[in-house]
Amino acid sequence: MKYVDEYRSAEDAERLAERIAGLVEPGRHYKLMEVCGGHTHTIYKHGIEDLLPPEVELVHGPGCPVCVIPMGRQDDAIAIAERPDVIFTTFGDMMRVPATHGSLLDAKALGADVRMVYSPLDALRIARENPDRQVVFFAIGFETTTPSTAITLLRARAAGIINFSVFANHVTIVPAIKAILDSPDLRLDGFIGPGHVSTVIGVRPYRWIAQDHGKPVVVSGFEPLDILQGVYMILRQLREGRSEVENQYTRVVRDEGNLAALKAIGETMELRSTFEWRGLGFISQSALKLRPEFAEWDAEVRYEVPGVRVADPKACQCGEVLKGVIKPWQCKVFGTACTPDRPIGTCMVSSEGACAAYYNFGRLTRRRGREPAPA
Amino acid sequence: MAGARTEEEVLAAIERRRRRGHVKLMDAHITLSHGAGGKSSHTLIETLFLRELANPLLAPLADQAVLPATGDARLAFTTDASVVAPLFFPGGDIGELAVNGTVNDLAMAGARPRYLSVSFILEEGLPTADLQRVARSLAAAARAADVVVATGDTKVVERGKADGLYIATAGIGTVEHSLELSPARIRPGDRVLLSGTIGDHGMAIMVARGGLALEVDLESDTAPLHELVALLLAATDDVRCLRDPTRGGVATVLNELALAAEVGIVIDELTVPVRPEVTGACEILGIDPLYVANEGKLLAVVAPEAEQAALTALRSHPLGTSAAVIGEVREEPPGMVVLDTAFGGTRVVDMLAGDPLPRIC
Numbered sequence: 001m002k003y004v005d006e007y008r009s010a011e012d013a014e015r016l017a018e019r020i021a022g023l024v025e026p027g028r029h030y031k032l033m034e035v036c037g038g039h040t041h042t043i044y045k046h047g048i049e050d051l052l053p054p055e056v057e058l059v060h061g062p063g064c065p066v067c068v069i070p071m072g073r074q075d076d077a078i079a080i081a082e083r084p085d086v087i088f089t090t091f092g093d094m095m096r097v098p099a100t101h102g103s104l105l106d107a108k109a110l111g112a113d114v115r116m117v118y119s120p121l122d123a124l125r126i127a128r129e130n131p132d133r134q135v136v137f138f139a140i141g142f143e144t145t146t147p148s149t150a151i152t153l154l155r156a157r158a159a160g161i162i163n164f165s166v167f168a169n170h171v172t173i174v175p176a177i178k179a180i181l182d183s184p185d186l187r188l189d190g191f192i193g194p195g196h197v198s199t200v201i202g203v204r205p206y207r208w209i210a211q212d213h214g215k216p217v218v219v220s221g222f223e224p225l226d227i228l229q230g231v232y233m234i235l236r237q238l239r240e241g242r243s244e245v246e247n248q249y250t251r252v253v254r255d256e257g258n259l260a261a262l263k264a265i266g267e268t269m270e271l272r273s274t275f276e277w278r279g280l281g282f283i284s285q286s287a288l289k290l291r292p293e294f295a296e297w298d299a300e301v302r303y304e305v306p307g308v309r310v311a312d313p314k315a316c317q318c319g320e321v322l323k324g325v326i327k328p329w330q331c332k333v334f335g336t337a338c339t340p341d342r343p344i345g346t347c348m349v350s351s352e353g354a355c356a357a358y359y360n361f362g363r364l365t366r367r368r369g370r371e372p373a374p375a
Numbered sequence: 376m377a378g379a380r381t382e383e384e385v386l387a388a389i390e391r392r393r394r395r396g397h398v399k400l401m402d403a404h405i406t407l408s409h410g411a412g413g414k415s416s417h418t419l420i421e422t423l424f425l426r427e428l429a430n431p432l433l434a435p436l437a438d439q440a441v442l443p444a445t446g447d448a449r450l451a452f453t454t455d456a457s458v459v460a461p462l463f464f465p466g467g468d469i470g471e472l473a474v475n476g477t478v479n480d481l482a483m484a485g486a487r488p489r490y491l492s493v494s495f496i497l498e499e500g501l502p503t504a505d506l507q508r509v510a511r512s513l514a515a516a517a518r519a520a521d522v523v524v525a526t527g528d529t530k531v532v533e534r535g536k537a538d539g540l541y542i543a544t545a546g547i548g549t550v551e552h553s554l555e556l557s558p559a560r561i562r563p564g565d566r567v568l569l570s571g572t573i574g575d576h577g578m579a580i581m582v583a584r585g586g587l588a589l590e591v592d593l594e595s596d597t598a599p600l601h602e603l604v605a606l607l608l609a610a611t612d613d614v615r616c617l618r619d620p621t622r623g624g625v626a627t628v629l630n631e632l633a634l635a636a637e638v639g640i641v642i643d644e645l646t647v648p649v650r651p652e653v654t655g656a657c658e659i660l661g662i663d664p665l666y667v668a669n670e671g672k673l674l675a676v677v678a679p680e681a682e683q684a685a686l687t688a689l690r691s692h693p694l695g696t697s698a699a700v701i702g703e704v705r706e707e708p709p710g711m712v713v714l715d716t717a718f719g720g721t722r723v724v725d726m727l728a729g730d731p732l733p734r735i736c
Contacts, residue, residue: 010719017719045663047720118660224718340728351661361722364713 007223008046016228017051023235030056031187032234033324035177036194037064037352038222044361046224056231059186059324060357062176062280063194065141066093066350067322070276071312073169074099076305077138080167081112083303087130089123090138092116093350098343100310120152120166127156127164136299139168144196146170146288147261150268153290153297167299168289171275173197174205175286179277181213185325190234192227193219195249200265202257203245210243221249268294276309278346279319318345321354328358335359405501410531420529423507424495427514432490432525440525442490448549451486453477457542460734462505464583466575466594467670469542470513475597475670476621477546478520482601483617483673485556485608486548488520493544494528498537506540513542520599522546538734552608558635558676560615565704566682567640568675570603570695571596573625574653577667582656589659591652598671603692610688613678620674623727626665628674629702629712630726637709642702642724644717665714666727676704 024030034040040060043049049058062068078099081088088104095105095116108114113133117123120137127135139149149166156164173194180186193206198219206217216237220230230248237243247253268291275287290298312318316338317331328334328347338344340356347353351360380388400422408415420436432440457473467475478488493513497506517524575596582589600619607614620628625647633640649664657664671694677685682700689695712724 008718010717013719044722045716046718047714047716047722048718050720051718224720340725360725360728363711363723363725364708364721 007221007225009225012225013051013228016225016232020056020228020232020235021053023232023239024053024055025239028055030189030235030238031059032056032190032192032231033059033061033180033188034192034227035061035063035173036192036197037067037350037354038196039192039194039220039227040064040354040357041352042222042224042227044357047361048224048227049362051228052231056235059188060321060328060354061191061324062180062277062322063142063173063197064322064347064350064352064354065145065171066097067318067346067353068171068176068277068280069094069097069140069169069346070278071099071310072276072306072308075101075310076307077167078102078104078107078112079305080136080299080303081107081114083134085134087113087115087126087133087135088138089115089117089120089126089135091118091140094138094140096343097346097349120149121155124152124156124161124164127161128159131163133163134302135164136303137164137166139166139170142171142173142194142197143200143265144194146265146269147200147258150261150264153268153294154264156297157294162296165297165299165302166290168269170269170288171277172286172288173201175283176277176280177206177209179280179283180323181209181215183323183325185320186323188215188324189238190216190218192230192234193217193245195219195221195226195253198247198249198253198257200258200261203247203253203255206245210245214243216243217245219245219247219249219253221252267291277322278312279317279322281319313344316345318347318355321345321347328355331355400503402503404503405497405499405506405531407499407531407533410497410529416529423503424510424527424529427507427510428493428517428524428527430523430525432523433527438526440490442525442547445489445549448551451481451484451548451550452545453480454543454545455480457544458538458734459580460538461580461583462509462539464595465579465592467597468509468512469540470509470511471516472595472597472670473542473544474513474516474520474522475599477544478522478599478601479619479670479673481546481548482599482604483556483619484548484550485552485554485604485614485617486550487605488522488546488548488599488601490525490547491517491522491544492526492528492546493524493542495530496537496541496543497529497531498539499531499534501539509540509542516599520601554608554612554614556614556616558616558632561632561636561638561676561704562615562678563638563704563706564679565615565676566679566685566700567629567642567702567704568677568682568685568689569625569647569699569701570600570673570675570689571671571697572648572650572653573620573669573672574649574657574664574667576670577624578653578656578662578664580668581660589656591656593650593652593656596669596671598694600671600673600694603673603689603694606688606692607675607685611677611681611684613681614685615676615678617676618674620669620672622668624664624666624668625674626663626712626724627726629724632676633712634710636704639705639708639710640702640712641705642712642714644714646699646701648697648699665724679703
């Protein structure tokens with residue numbers, strides 16, 4: 001398929017793999033974190049670890065939008081969805097996320113009007129078609145999905161559609177990376193930077209990682225060759241003693257990001273003082289809420305929700321997985337009590353979750369004993 | 376002319392008309408009375424179903440069909456239900472799908488499909504023209520597959536209790552050879568053959584359901600596979616097992632086989648035929664074509680020495696022109712399906728969790 005196959009060429013992959021192997025310094029172990037869940041998915045789906053030398057270990061990061069939503073917020077979402085006047089719209093992945101009493105899918109089975117959409121604009125269309133119902137969009141995601149929520153809000157206001165509101169759970173990637181770098185559990189050598197987030201925010205917001213922490217960052221695309229090349233560029237920096245922010249994904253990402261998208265976000269949303277991340281706890285200035293001017297479209301203003309902080313199930317180690325402290329298979333319940341069809345933790349639900357990716361695609365690696373033990 | 380006919384003449388005309396049967400179905404929509412068992416039901420059955428499906432077994436309109444004895448042949452028996460939405464989609468409709476699905480279930484046992492039963496569950500308000508179209512296409516599919524619709528039933532449920540119409544079928548076929556087609560016969564070294572491109576049906580339905588704003592030319596692959604099976608079984612005795620990868624796709628069927636036979640199945644991604652349009656739609660929607668439903672494809676596991684004969688037999692039929700050997704059976708890892716990716720890596724192919732494509736068949 002044009003525009004895709006050229007980024008999946010096995011011959012190019014082999015050549016890159018050889019060059020990566022050539023950069024490995026004897027006796028050194030490299031821990032690289034792919035920040036984004038989309039990368040994790042690609043890595044497992046295409047078996048990229050098979051092409052890397054055993055010295056290079058990929059650690060899965062926190063950039064899975066479904067995974068980081070805490071249980072309390074999921075409870076709030078279900079409380080809104082259960083209102084008889086509400087049509088609750090959501091991305092498919094969130095349907096199966098377990099909350100305190102079942103998932104959105106369970107709520108739907110019991111009568112809640114929950115509908116899967118591919119875009120917030122679909123939710124707005126449903127609102128237009130159902131003027132006598134209240135349509136709520138469950139907005140999740142990093143800077144990748146935030147602009148589409150922002151633009152939908154602007155359109156709702158322009159068209160005067162008032163039976164539409166947004167339950168905002170948008171988060172920002174940089175504070176999460178900071179939390180991981182500040183965590184004492186983990187020693188990382190470099191970051192495969194998020195590609196889609198960077199199309200919006202550009203590459204400058206990562207400079208402090210390279211400058212203050214001395215870790216190379218290479219913003220990378222999502223095709224398998226992109227990721228291999230990202231690994232190559234990080235290793236080259238390490239070999240040359242550099243730590244910089246480099247852009248592998250130049251065909252999409254501009255250094256300054258997407259100014260129109262940033263403007264739309266700025267017009268409609270503002271930083272929350274703090275927000276709870278699943279497994280990572282409260283991180284200050286790490287999430288967005290609607291601006292007061294958009295209170296009319298803010299589901300948190302419109303509906304009373306429990307708003308209770310709910311602790312994760314004791315057995316669940318999503319937090320450690322999200323921080324890259326443990327591998328999915330090292331979680332106590334991985335693959336036994338927690339599986340893709342009966343998940344306990346969010347990381348097992350989303351296709352971008354490290355546990356789901358590893359369970360669905362990667363179990364072989366472990367069988368071969370190639371998965372190195374964590375530090 | 377009023378008063379020109381005598382009372383006797385009028386009564387005689389009514390009686391003639393009664394005996395001639397109901398000539399025309401005048402109702403534009405299905406109503407509850409069409410399921411009540413009275414005159415409306417009879418009119419519907421005689422003027423619509425019987426006209427399309429007429430055959431000597433169905434014609435008496437009894438509550439059962441008495442089938443001729445089949446000699447020494449073993450019987451294959453299956454049941455199936457079709458609940459697809461939308462009822463009409465590019466490449467087919469629910470009527471054709473109901474026949475082909477049942478025919479294929481029989482064919483996978485190596486049976487020659489012979490008789491079907493068809494039960495229609497109709498929703499009040501269904502346009503009669505839609506039902507006519509479905510019945511006509513069901514009849515055409517039955518003729519094409521050389522099966523006889525021997526008996527049937529019609530029910531009508533209230534508006535909102537069904538999605539237009541559902542079709543429940545049962546099928547009987549005769550097994551006219553002594554082969555045991557079963558996963559238990561799968562051995563390490565066996566080859567896995569696929570009769571053609573994957574994902575066509577599931578993606579065609581997904582696009583036809585609308586709401587995705589995707590403009591792709593995709594058609595369902597719904598087709599009866601019994602001739603393809605007959606050619607394959609005539610070409611070699613070393614077929615271990617046949618399956619049609621419908622819901623859950625190729626990945627799910629291979630997992631079932633790997634678990635049942637306690638073997639590993641290794642698939643080479645580059646050899647699996649997928650139309651570029653299907654690959655494209657799957658990429659955009661984040662779906663793996665290995666999990667997408669097919670309605671006119673089969674997977675065959677054959678002994679290694681039968682590989683070439685089997686492939687040639689499949690390719691000799693119009694439904695098997697792009698047949699390919701997609702993988703082989705190994706001892707390790709038992710119960711698992713492994714994919715050698717086009718990129719040069721390896722990954723597990725597990726069963727599908729959840730359902731990305733509701734009501735596709």
